[in-house]
Amino acid sequence: MSDYRGLGFDPAPGDARAVAAASERCRNQVDVPGPPAGWEGAAAEAFAARLVDMREELETARRTTGAAADTLDDWAGTVLANQRRAEELDGRARELRRAIEDADNAVVLASFRGGPEHVAASARLDELRRELDGVLAGARELEADHRSAARRVAERLRRLVTGGVEAAGQVPSREEMFGGVVRALNDYSALGSALAGTLLSTPRTSSAPAGGAAAFASALGER
Template sequence: MADYRGLGFDPTPGHAGAVAAASERCAAGFADPGPPPREWTGAAADGFGTRLEAVVSELTAVRRAMRAAAEVLDGWATTLLGNQRRAEELDRRALRLRRALAEAADEVDHTGALARFTAADAAAHDAAVTRHDELRRHLDEVLDEARLLERDHRAEARRVAERLRAEEPSTAVADALTGFSAITAELASVLLGPPRPAATAGAAAAFRAGLG
C-alpha cells in the first residue's frame, strides 16, 4: 500500500491485485456435473436425471453471472490503477510543496527577526511571507484535488458494488458454490484493505459489507 506522506491520507484505497484475482476466479467458472452411470436405471436414476437437468440450468445462470462479474471487476481494476497513479502524482506534488513550505516558514522566521532594523529587511520579510502564503495556497489546491479524487473513487466503488449485486445469482445452487463465495474476501479489499477470510455470505453481500 502506498504511503501518502504528502497528502496525509489515502484517497484511492484498494488492491488491484486482489481485484484481478477475484476476476480470474469468476472467469474460470466450473465444470458441469457429469451424467449418471449408464448402468444406473430405475426411478431413482430417472429422478436424478431430472434434477441434474435443473442443476445444469442453474449452473449455466451462475456461470453467466460470474463472467459478467469478471467484466465488472476488470473494469474496476483498470479504474483503480488509474486513480492510484493520479493519487501518487498528487502526493509527489504535495511532498514537494510541504518541503518548500517548511523552508519558507524558516525564511519568514529569519527575516522577521531582522525586519525591524532596515526597510530592506522589512521588504525581505514581506516577500518571505508572500511566498509562504502562496505555497500554502498551492498545497491546499493539491489537497482539494486529492479529496475530490477520493470522493469520485469511492462513488465509483459503490457503483461497482451495485453492479456486482445485480449480477449475483439468486439460485440455491449459487448459494452453495463455495468458489463463488470465496471471492468475497478479495472484493472486500477494494476499500478496506487486505482480504478478510471470514467473508462467506455471497459475493455481492460481502462486497457491500466491505464498503461499509
C-alpha cells in the first residue's frame, strides 16, 4: 500500500480485500434441510413447523445479504480504481517534487550570474510548482469523490437493513458505515442459532437419532 509521500495525504482510503471478504461472507448461504431421517414424534413435528414459520424470514435475510454483497463488490471495485488513480497522482507528485528541488537549486546558482539565465530558471521553477499544485488539486478532487461514494454506499447498506432515511449531509460514523452489514449478518446467523437451539432442546425421549441431530446442529454452528 502506498504511503503517498508525494501527495502528503491518502486520497482513497480503504481496503478492497477486506471489502471483498465481507461481500463473500454476505453470500454464504444457510441451508435449511428437513429433520434428520428417521426422526419422528412431537419434537420432529415442532421442528418442521418452525422451519415453515422461518422460511420467509430466512428468504428476506438472503435477499438482504445478497444485495449487500452486490453493493460491497461495487465498492471494492471503486476503491481499487481510485487507489490506482491515487498512485498515479502520487508518482507524478514525487517526480515534480524532485524536479522542483533541482529547479530551486538551479535558481540559486543562476542568481549569481543574473540575466536571462536567472529569469529562465525562475520561470521553470514557477512552472513546476504550478503543475504540482494541479496534481494536488486533482488528488483533493479524487478524495472528495471517494468520500462521497463511500457515503452513498453506507446509505445503501443502511437502507437494506433499516429502510430508514438519514439526515441529509450527515457524515457517517464507523458504526454507521458498516453497522448495517454487521446487523444483517448477525440476523442471518441468528436464524441458524435458532434452528440449532430447537434441536438441542429436543427432549431425551425423542425418537430422533442423537447423532443425526447433533451433526445438523454442528453444521449450523459452523456457518
